Amino acid sequence: MSSNETNPVDPMMESHWRDWLAWADENGVMVSADGDFARIRERVWDASEYVAVSVQRHPDEFAELIASGDLARSYGAGDLDARLAAALAEVEGEPALHKALRLFRRREMVRIIWRDIGQLAPLAETLEDLSELADVCIRRTLDLLHDWTCAELGTPRDPEGRALRMVVLGMGKLGARELNLSSDIDLIFAFAHGGEVEGGPRVLSNEQFFVRLGQRLVQALATKTIDGFVFRVDTRLRPFGEVGPLAMSFQAMEDYYQSQAREWERYAMIKARPVAGDPDDVDALMGMLRPFVYRRYLDFGAFESLRDLKQMIVKELNRRGMEGNIKLGPGGIREIEFIGQAFQLVRGGRDPDLQVRPILQVLALLAERELMPAEAVVELDTAYGFLRLVENRLQAHRDKQTHTLPEDDQGRARLARSMGFSDWAAFAVVLEEHRRVVQGHFDHVFAAPVQEPDRGGSAWVALWNGDQDEMRELSILEDAGFVDPAAARTRIEHFRDGTARKGLSSRGRDRLAQLMPQVLRIVAGCDLPDAALGRVLLVLEAVARRTAYLAMMIEHPSILSQLARLASMSPWFTDKIQHHPLLLDELIDPRRLYAPLRRDELESELDALLAHVDSEDLEQQMERLHQFAQGNMLRVAAADLTEVIPLMVVSDYLTEIAEVAVGRVLEQAYAHLSVRHGHPTSILGETTGFLVLGYGKLGGIELGYGSDLDLVFLHGTESINAMTDGQKEISNEQFYARLGQRMIHMMTTQTASGALYEVDMRLRPDGAKGMLVRSIGSFAAYQESEAWTWEHQALIRARPVAGDPALMRRFAEVRRAILCRERDPERLRIEVRDMRAKMRANLDKTRDGRFDLKQGAGGIADIEFMVQYAVLRWAAAYPALVDWTDNIRLLETLAQLDLLPGQSAEDLAEAYKALRAAYHRGALQEQPKTIPVDQLLAERERVRTLWHDLMEDGSVLDA
Known part of the structure; x- marks a missing residue:
């Protein structure tokens, strides 16, 4: 940091300090002779006109801060709450409440700014102290106002007669406990049940009661008096915004968020945190809101929505010429928040760990889950800390909610000094590098999906839209490798007409129009495009009305490639996804798939x-x-x-x-x-x-x-x-x-x-x-x-x-x-043989030119029965035979013990592998567990021969 000998404090600010020193001398207040105190004081007076003026006007408050030692120490849990409780203990009436709150806030703000600019508190402590200050002011004020309002209007109750209290949700930075030095606080007010107030002078609904209570809370915190304000309050994030009721019942809120809420409200709700309210009511409200914010599926529509929201912000900033806004401008704080919150909206429903509010915790989880490179997260963490410090230093100057970099030389020099730089040029280089890095990561995360080279793309667009005559469409499909172009064209036409009849939303129609030419192009590139087309269209038909899945495939075209590739190989695969679209999530990462x-x-x-x-x-x-x-x-x-x-x-x-x-x-x-x-x-x-x-x-x-x-x-x-x-x-x-x-x-x-x-x-x-x-x-x-x-x-x-x-x-x-019991070999052979005969008679589906892989003569069951017969016959003498339960290792053990004649065990093992391989392939092709009778003839014949020798004749085992 530069020396104040080369960058003197503003003379006016120094005059404020001399005024305090004169007051201290008159009142016998000792001034610290500690060198660190003096250096911090100079830095704070240089950076914060608000503190310098507050101390000059209220010298006794600063003296108390010094004497208490609070400037030099971190607060513990509950310290702020206990201090405010004491300050409000004797308060009666709203004028006295307003005054006490403002004096409390001023004292704590001077302390927080002193510790922040003096580098006594890390950024995390500053944000936590500011957030806790807001929390305790809201809770303690609401408690008093609730009691006073009940005394005047009566008590709101639910249908069972339980007294109700208002739930307050803190949104934005307050919700994430990341409040900055001069932030407003975004609040939403709610109550558990409708009904009527009991015991009041006139009939009043619960909504009227809580609207009045909310108004009094806003006034207590936000009204500017001779003592200033506590917090600027913004309630426009509530349902229906400014035109909606100030407080709403849970049922009304649920109806709104289920049917009328806009996409940006999901983004806002990520940070919603209960600040006050009955714990059971709080749990009920958050449980109701969670499905609105976090979807069960991977919701890649969030990228599109936040991309659009960012573009609107950029357009507005450019219109106003506000590129120097470190919150909303390029490479600013909001871009870092958007990155984290996009992943939260997309994945938070499937990964509840991501349902956290502080952005640094979110970024850490993205690195841990390899959703972002670890080095990118380190860069974003560092940039976030730097930008938030800049934000605080801007606002500490005059306690104003600003995010715009100063344009005058004096303001720039002051900001640079407060950040520890010798001049604006040195500061600007570091700031711009952080913003460049942030914007680079933001652009990478929110980049519109990259389309592959055209390769006839315009033809696929025309084919999907049905803009060409039939012969031209058939020609496109034939040239692309479809064996039956007419059938493929009919499938496409039926799918297009079917989705049109489903009444998709405008966004759904737009997404389908963007997606389908890609689908047709990718399917055409498969080895078996005819099979792949029908199967992929069945999947798309199942998800067409759930536009988040369409967005996911647009954002990740690789999903389509994997889907088409596997669809061409197996109907089992697409059948699973068709009935359970959540499985599309598995196709995002081929390394995992x-x-x-x-x-x-x-x-x-x-x-x-x-x-x-x-x-x-x-x-x-x-x-x-x-x-x-x-x-x-x-x-x-x-x-x-x-x-x-x-x-x-x-x-x-x-x-x-x-x-x-x-x-x-x-x-x-x-x-x-x-x-x-x-x-x-x-x-x-x-x-x-x-x-x-x-x-x-x-x-x-x-x-x-x-x-x-x-x-x-x-x-x-x-x-x-x-x-x-x-x-x-x-x-x-x-x-x-x-x-x-x-x-x-x-x-x-x-x-x-x-x-x-x-x-x-x-x-x-x-x-x-x-x-x-x-x-x-x-x-x-x-x-x-x-x-x-x-x-x-x-x-x-x-x-x-x-x-x-x-x-x-x-x-x-x-x-x-x-x-391992001793058994009579002949009796055992007869019992096993007879049981197999009964099973074959009842279960064998070999007919019409198809062989039953499991139950047919020479099939899997014959091998299993021969193995089981051998184990039961010889286990008493060879206990190693009961070590395993799978047929291959049992056959290997029989071979090692040389209990079956010649190469019988090895032959059975090879036949078993071949038959099981065919069985597996049949399952993936969703074919009956049969094969044409002319397949695997050698393996089946060897099994039949061994069955006859071992189980029908039996003499070969006695040789």
Whole structure:
């Protein structure tokens, strides 16, 4: 900072200081001889005429500030509130209230400016102190005015007779606790219920009461008296603006925000913060407003809206010649706020962590989530701090709400000195660099989507608009590579006519007109454009009325490229998105789309999705679980179709998704029940005493797309009389039965995002007529003495997928003991063979030139039965056979042990892989699980031969 010997303080300001010194001398007030005090005093008097004049006119206040030590220390939590409470303790009547508030504000402003310019307080402390000053003034004033208004007019009550209080929302910088030195405060007033005031001298509605209360609050804070003002108050952000009622009921506000609010009001509501009000009412109001601000889907329309809003601001500034405005001008504070808030509007509904108000917290989250480069966030942070300091120094000069850089030499020199620069030129270089950096990042974030080179673009526009004759349109489609141009033209025409009949908004029509030529061009570039066109149009038909999705595809043309590419490969992919458009979000980042997650990453993603869901909000829990499962299955399918991951690990990924989801369902269902009933007692278990077994494809780590889950539930209760330990105790048996029921409900109930999984419980002991949940002891006894051979076959593929570790260990012991029993080989062979014959007779769909991949002779089930027969026959002698549940590793173990003749195990493994590959591909093509009878002939014939040798003849095993 420059020396005041070369940049002297304004003589007038120095005369104010000499006046205070004279007063201090007359009144025996000691003046600090500390050198730091003198240097800070000079800087403050140089930068702030407001402080110099305030001290000269009210010398005793400054003396008290020095004596108290408040100039030199940071305030703690509650200090300002306690100080104001004391100042208002004896106040009676509004004139006295107005005076006390203004004296309080003046004292604290002098302190805050002293600490800011004197570099005793960092910017964050200055903004926090200013925001807290506003908060306590609003709350304490409102408390007094409420009581006085009730004494005069009566008490407003809700329909149940509860006395109501006004809710005050702080907007803008107050809402974010980022208030600057001479900011106005944006307020919205609301009350919970309509009705009438009780006990007053005349009939009065609640609205009339709260409008009057709001008027008195505004007057108390904003009216300029001989003592100045407290805060300028702006209430124009309320519904309907200046023409709307000053205070509105929650219901009226909800109606407004659902049907009439404008896009910029969503932007404004990001920073809305309750400053005063009953906590329950506050929660209700914020819960009502949240869906208006934060949408469930990624709302890329926000970029378009904020881009338009910024253009309007720039146009107005240019008209007024206000390029020097550091708030609204190019590279200014507002551009930094727009960057953060655009991402909040787009992603805040899906990522509740982004629903924070302070801009620096938002920027930090954008870096953490890799939505912006970390270095860009550092640059924006630095620029924001610099610009906010400039803003404060501009306003500290005369306590005026200005954001415009001075144009006179004296003002420029003063501002530069207050910022620590030797002159204006040095300051201006740094300021302009920050503004250049901010504008660069803003332009990058809000740049209009870049269109690819024309490549016949005008033709696609004309084709979409239907501006050309039929022959020309057919020619365009044929040249683009469509095999059936006439069918493609008909599809386009039907889609265009269908969307026209849907009555889209003007914005929706504009977005569709902008999007469709891109769609047609990108689809035409696919390997199979005919297939891709029909499938992509089905997706667009599903989202046409939800213009935010259209905006998302316009803002990110890469989404269209991924959609068309994958649509040409699989109808499964577009069918999922058509029914659940939220999945379009997954197409934004190709790095993420083609990189399915493993278990730890899946757990982390699910943690984030559920982090802000209320533990009692079952509907939202299910919704988030469904989004999690479907989004991750979509990624697996994308990586599978494009061969980023090998086919044989597709089931590994799908199985892990299911396991993570089932584990979280168990966790949430158990937490819900234990809150009500406590925890089961007298159990075998370390945690829940509950175990979820996966059978079939889940147990065998062989899940496919759309597979249901074969589950069995066990519990560890060791006493039939055991009860839970909560206040509403129930038996352990009841607890675990309800736990199983709730889990099934959470997994199978249809929500807006579909169902989590279909669940099949028929493999439990006694099948569909058996108890939903059995104890581990009962399960062991059943397997030992009552289970059929086919149930032991099923047990081979059973494994724990979620639950208590102690029960997992006990189940492993039971399973091993059952599977390793000595068995009669011939009797076992006959039972397994006969069961397979019954199954084939009932389930085989081989007919009309199509082969059933699973149930046909030589298909997947034949291999599974041969493996299960081999395990049950030899496990007693070779316990390693029960180490695995999946067929490939079981076959590898059989090969290592040389239990099957020749290359039988290797042959079966290769056939199994080929058949499963065809099964997977059929699922993605949404084809029946059959193939033409002339496919995979060699593999099927080898399986049939081995079936005959092993299961029909059997003598080969005795050789």
